[in-house]
Amino acid sequence: MRSLARQKMLRLSCQQASRLLSQQQDEPLPFGKRVRLRLHLMYCDACTNVSRQFDTLRLAMLKWRDRD
Amino acid sequence: MASSASSATPNIEIEFALLAEHRIYLMRIARMELRDEHAAEDCVSDVLTQAYERRAAFRGDSSLRTWLTSILKNRVIDLLRKQWREQPIEETPSGEQDFDDLFDETGHYAQMPSHVRDPAELCQEEGFLSAVQRCIDRLPKRIGQVFVLREVLGTDTRELCKDLGLTTSNVWVQLYRARMMLRTCLEKTGFGNAQPG
Numbered sequence: 001m002r003s004l005a006r007q008k009m010l011r012l013s014c015q016q017a018s019r020l021l022s023q024q025q026d027e028p029l030p031f032g033k034r035v036r037l038r039l040h041l042m043y044c045d046a047c048t049n050v051s052r053q054f055d056t057l058r059l060a061m062l063k064w065r066d067r068d
Numbered sequence: 069m070a071s072s073a074s075s076a077t078p079n080i081e082i083e084f085a086l087l088a089e090h091r092i093y094l095m096r097i098a099r100m101e102l103r104d105e106h107a108a109e110d111c112v113s114d115v116l117t118q119a120y121e122r123r124a125a126f127r128g129d130s131s132l133r134t135w136l137t138s139i140l141k142n143r144v145i146d147l148l149r150k151q152w153r154e155q156p157i158e159e160t161p162s163g164e165q166d167f168d169d170l171f172d173e174t175g176h177y178a179q180m181p182s183h184v185r186d187p188a189e190l191c192q193e194e195g196f197l198s199a200v201q202r203c204i205d206r207l208p209k210r211i212g213q214v215f216v217l218r219e220v221l222g223t224d225t226r227e228l229c230k231d232l233g234l235t236t237s238n239v240w241v242q243l244y245r246a247r248m249m250l251r252t253c254l255e256k257t258g259f260g261n262a263q264p265g
């Protein structure tokens with residue numbers, strides 16, 4: 001029981017994970033958050049896709065800036 | 069008389085011409101950042117003038133374009149600081165409840181976000197880059213401005229806080245909103261993957 005509650009507390013929702021994915025684009029996450037995010041991404045395809053979308057946005061902005 | 073003057077003049081002209089070659093590039097960024105054609109023109113004129121006046125400081129260990137971009141960045145920050153001081157931002161809530169409608173009651177995505185097969189390839193496509201630009205132009209003004217400062221002008225969060233008087237959590241919320249709004253906007257065309265096949 002206790003471990004289940006603990007697991008729930010540690011587990012990120014996609015909403016929380018997405019905030020961390022964005023934050024991670026701007027600076028390194030503190031250790032605990034980084035671990036929880038990595039665990040979340042291991043089983044969550046949705047946030048894995050969002051992570052890739054954020055990376056794509058960053059790349060797109062650089063390409064947009066330097067085109068021509 | 070004329071010959072002694074002309075020995076100095078050509079150099080100066082070449083230098084200004086060299087700077088001015090980057091005008092279109094600078095204008096594109098300034099337009100996206102300031103969202104006002106006249107303000108962008110004034111800003112870029114200032115940047116070129118400043119660059120010309122300080123041309124001795126350009127050491128050539130970065131490209132001319134990189135150097136001009138850093139001058140543009142500082143100029144934009146000055147302008148925005150003034151603008152934002154006159155119209156202070158309303159106290160932004162933590163953003164905890166942002167985008168609630170994208171998530172189900174357990175906090176998971178209600179709809180599967182699109183998988184981007186090949187980001188590098190996608191970002192080569194003119195059509196995708198134009199779609200990104202359109203989505204950025206549709207962002208709420210200040211959110212778009214912070215995002216462009218961050219991603220196009222390479223301003224880090226520390227600079228955003230220090231130079232624009234924003235708090236760290238405020239910067240994170242603004243950038244999070246920008247990214248989530250942009251991904252939602254780009255989902256409308258399946259993030260460039262809408263075509264079957």
